[in-house]
Amino acid sequence: MLIGKDHEDAKIHRILLPDAPRKVIYKGRVAYIYDFHTNFGGLASFSLPRVKKGEKIFFRYAETLYPKKYPESQYDYGDKEGFLYTENLRGAVCIDTYISNGKAIEFTPSLTFHGFRYVEISFESLSEEDSSRIIAKTTVKGLQISSLDEECITIKTSDEKVNKLFHNIMVTTFANHVSIPTDCPQRDERLGWTGDLQIFASTANYLSNVTPFYYSFERTLCDNAKSKANSSFGIYAPEYTYDDWGKVKYDPTAKGWPISWPLAGVAAPYYSYRQSGNKSILRSYYKTMARFMNGYRNIVIPGYKVLTKTAKEYEGLGYGDWVSMVPTDIEYVLNAQYVYGLRMMQEIATALGKRKDAKLYQELHDTLIREFNEVFIDGNNIPQDLSAKKLETQTAYSLALDYDIVSGSRKEAFVKAYKDLIEKDNYTMTSGFLGTPSLLPALTKNNEAETAMKLFLSHGFPSWLYEVDQGAVSMWERWDCYSRVKGFQERSMNSESHYAFGAVEGWFIKDIAGIRNDTKSGFQEFNLTPTFVLGLTDIEVNYKSEYGLIQSVLHTDKEGNPLSYHCIVPPNTKATLLLPKALLSGNNEDKGRERLILESGTYHFGK
Structure with missing residues (x-):
């Protein structure tokens, strides 16, 4: 057909x-x-x-x-x-x-x-x-x-290196959306790798209208899933019957294929729905998404209800925190990803009115969090693997915090330990594909915006701006594709056009400029939660939503105090603005935020 x-x-x-x-x-x-x-x-x-x-x-x-x-x-x-x-x-x-x-x-x-x-x-x-x-x-x-059309986001800041980074992310995104979402457009594969898509889907929906593109690719992913006993979406699509590079042949009927890469089959429709409010992509592919997620209930660790054990023969493929500078145990990472996937499925089922399914996914999600805390975190609130070996890595802390796996005093301990670890690492990153998208959100959602911004603006190795300093004109596959000290990385996997690490732009748009839709899908009603923080004195973000231009402009003094805020709310929409009280009172000692409901129009606060 x-x-x-x-x-x-x-x-x-x-x-x-x-x-x-x-x-x-x-x-x-x-x-x-x-x-x-x-x-x-x-x-x-x-x-x-x-x-x-x-x-x-x-x-x-x-x-x-x-x-x-x-x-x-x-x-x-x-x-x-x-x-x-x-x-x-x-x-x-x-x-x-x-x-x-x-x-x-x-x-x-x-x-x-x-x-x-x-x-x-x-x-x-x-x-x-x-x-x-x-x-x-x-x-x-x-x-x-x-295959993408227009660029829907423009960002301008007081730091030209940051502006260059965002330019590089956009160029690399468009380069890797040609018919299918490839991981790279230049070497001898150009495959539709699902891992890159999974971690970038949220950001991609701000950069361009990717919904039609994702709708088409989801059909290809579902074709993959229908051919497998465990309904896995696979690691790339369209798919070969074996791994051309691998020492391990890819068995389509295998149980336990790591959830991280195939989770793209859930994340791509989910974020398209969140951005557009259109449920058609969810309705079209829900059955396959549900079969895929339900398949992981067949590989539960004995003695537990939800906690999964990845088939050991696949560990060598490394589909955990790929190309990290410091490794994090694959079982820890993949069970955290499972928490993330169950949360998305609960929201999808709820949106489609499937109450029974939504209840099931919520129960699985909550049970997995309890079991995760029992197995992967010790009595001193330190992450560990299944053998009780400590996992004090940026990825281990950030995933648990970003996915709300820890709470209460344990959460407080994780935030402190994570912040201390970043300081110990001299504000450089050690994470890979799966950890990096959570690095900064884990901080900003836990009142550590200054730490997040300092990490984001770092020029040390490895960091986003280190690449720019080395002359990058696109996003790299590795943190060290090239350096003036060591030259090129190992040549067999050293693409200079990989968009995965560009997921940081989504954090900047949502957590710093504050353009987000936490309460409802689509942008007919949305939130503006600007974060004024030391590091960038001027930030302007323009997002072309389906309703028109949404603008968020922040001006900050050299100490990080808010000077002014300007925003545009497009026609036929309404925004909830959480504005620093200091901009209303003129007193920087006045902490906290004021909640304002903004109808369509242009607004200016402060000087």
Whole structure:
């Protein structure tokens, strides 16, 4: 059966112009490198004058170049400096070849796309003089393509490095939403990895209208699930019958496949519903989501009701806190993810009026939290694994706090220990894919906004702004894809276009600018909860909701005290604003917040 897509075809989103080409000669070969200054997904379009008939022209693509050596560098790439670095493409050749018919050339590849910042042109047999003459009359354009339409969020702050970070996140998001949500657009896979989607779905819904795109991809995920005994959505879709890289063959009927990656099959519809208020995506795929979640009730640890044990043979695949700097036990991480998944399913069932299911998921959620506390937290309020080994990691603390697994005095102990750990780590991150989205929300929801902002603004290694300092023009797969000290990371998994760690933008939009919809799905009624905190003096966030522009503008003095707040509430909507009392009284000693109901309009408070 052929089923049409629910989203737009991939199309040109933006046209980019490169710098003038730079001529390079390597081992006698003359080539010309164009730099677009952004690492995007798409194509390059070429216009060349007449080239002799039969001449082969090669167009080669790369994300980056071999870097020069700095005083602090421990690497030395020798005479490769300044040439295309393609080792991280693995088996992908990424070369388009054009054979001239002797006429002027207009060439845009039509059966592929690439992920690249640089494109190189070379000729099979032309002399340096002839090739330079042709290049002088050649024009090159970059065609950024995506299945997403418009950018729905713009952020401007007083820190240009932060602005660059958010730009990088947007570019990488669009690069990885071409027909399916890939993890990277450049190397020899371009698979619809579910882990990246799962942790980024909340943020993606602010960056663009991804609901049609997710609706279509959810159908693909459900096709995966229907073919498996345990109804797992799988680790990528569309799916191969075995893992091309793996030492472990992927058995579709296996029980215990880690919940973390396949949870995308719940998270993508859930966050689309939360953002739009449209329940159709939930109705269409609810049965498959329910079968998937219910499957984990078959792998309960003996003696417990809900707590699950992941099949040990899959631990080597690492689908816990992927690419973390400090590992966290996979059982701890995945059971925390299970708590998260049950909460989403309870809300989904409630939204669809399935009271019996909602009650079941709530009971499973509450029972799992009790069992989690019993097994994974010791008597001194320290996280531990199943063998009682301590897990004092940023991921262990942040997941428990963000998912409300701990409460009361235990929660207070976790907040203090987490804050102390971040200080001990010199305000750098040690988390991976699953821990990072919770790092900052775990702090801001527990009155530690200053700690969160200090961590966010860190330039130490590893951190978000460290990447920017190293020259990143997109989001990286690893915290250390490249550094001026050590050079490139291990080449087999070193993409410079991975959107997962960009989930931090969702935290900034919701917890700092305060644009959120905690009480109702959609944005007909929403909340404005701006957080004024030391670190950024000026913040402006504009969100194009389905009802129109929502704006949140914060001005803070150098001590972090609020100076003014400006907001826009679009037509036919209503916002609940929690405003610092100091902006109403003019007295910075006046703590607390005032609750204001705002109808459609423009508002200004303070100076």
